[in-house]
Amino acid sequence: MDEFNWNFPTEIIYGTGRLNELGDIAKNYGKKVFLATYARIPVLAPLIDRTIEYLKDAGLEVVVFEKIEPNPRAHTIDEGVDLFTQSGCDSIVALGGGSVIDGAKYIAATAFSGGKSWDYVVLGDRKPREYTGAYPIVAIPTVSAAGSEVNAGGVLTNWETKEKSFSRSPYRIPKVAIIDPEVLATLPLSITKDSCVDIFSHQIERYLSDEDKSEFADRITEGLILLLKDSFHKIVNDPTDLETRGTLALCSIFSWQGIQGLGRMGTIPMHSIEMPLSAHYDMPHGHGMGIVIPAYLEYFADKLPHRWAKMARRCFGITAKDDLEAAKQLAPAVREWFKSVDSLWTLSGDGIGDEKFQEMAEDVMRMFGDLKKDRIASIIPTRVQDMVEIYKLAL
DSSP states (O other), rough: OOOOOOOOOOEEEEEETTTHHHHHHHHHTEEEEEEEEEEOTTTTTTHHHHHHHHHHHHOEEEEEEOOOOOOOOOHHHHHHHHHHHTOOOOEEEOOOOOOOOHHHHHHHHHHOOSSSSGGGGTTTTTTOOOOOOOOOOEESSSOSSSSSEEEEEEEETTTTTTTTEEEOOGGSSSSEEEEEEHHHTSSSSHHHHHHHHHHHHHHHEEEEEHOOHHHHHHHHHHHHHHHHHHHHHHHOOOOTTTTHHHHHHHHHHHHSSSSSGGGOOOOOOOHHHHHHHHHHOOOOHHHHHHHHHHHHHHTTTTSSSSHHHHHHHHHHHOOOHHHHHHOOOOOHHHHHHHHHOOOOOTTTGTTOOTTTTHHHHHHHHHHHHTTTBBBBBBBSSSSHHHHHHHHHOOO
């Protein structure tokens, strides 16, 4: 087992109807709140209005920023930073999915530290600017996917250059996350499917990234995968099931907060391979991961077969005794599962051809790889041609 440091600084306020505690929670962190959320649409408008009401009832001033997009744009976040600063805000409430919460993280930290939001992301050999602090964040997730409400990460898209990247900083970890199943039940089923696939991507990214180093972490991840599989079927059959909504929220939180990486801290570039799909085609991240995952599992099955086989046997009922044979059955099993919950997607099904495969793969290598060695550092070295072949399998 690898050495590790780990903590969980975010307070989780969990339960149906607990959004009504927002005012009392938020006033612990400031007097003038910046409410960051998506553009107002009919399904979201009542929730935005309730959130504003709770904050004002607690005696707080509220500045509303209803502009954050899915795959948040750097120029939009910079607009939010300017409004936050000019308005004299001292805390942020993020109401939305991972895009809104990530966007709020960039606003909170960039407003505190200065510069532009894109200054802080990983981008090839460029040394990212470092944060010096951040204003406090209270997160109210409307989507269970990336666990952004309890972690230090955040993605950002430069729409002008068609680049999507990330940064991490402990300064940006939300102080409080309000997990209210009633809020999560407002989510349309199509986005719920995307989010469940995204949860799965976080589970397997760590599991398949290293040798058999931590049985503790393996068993946690396997339990989360089995719970996700059961819950995915339940929520597709009944999107109003609040108990299952809450279960999915916890799957989301603990699949990417760090606990399922204890003792095995490797990574694989599965998310990096998806990022150009979001950057070039504005594809929802969870949907993009649903396209990439089966192709990635198929392409690399013979590179680390004992890990692929372990997941196949423990989580998907594969009985083959030979590791390589079991490993090769993982991708078909995942495809069958995705199909059973109406979430089996392909690039061609989205009207995307192969015209940008080389460009996208080179984007990933330029942004996240070692150009001298022509590979992305991973237990399975990944090169441009590997990524092109994965995109082809995803057609």
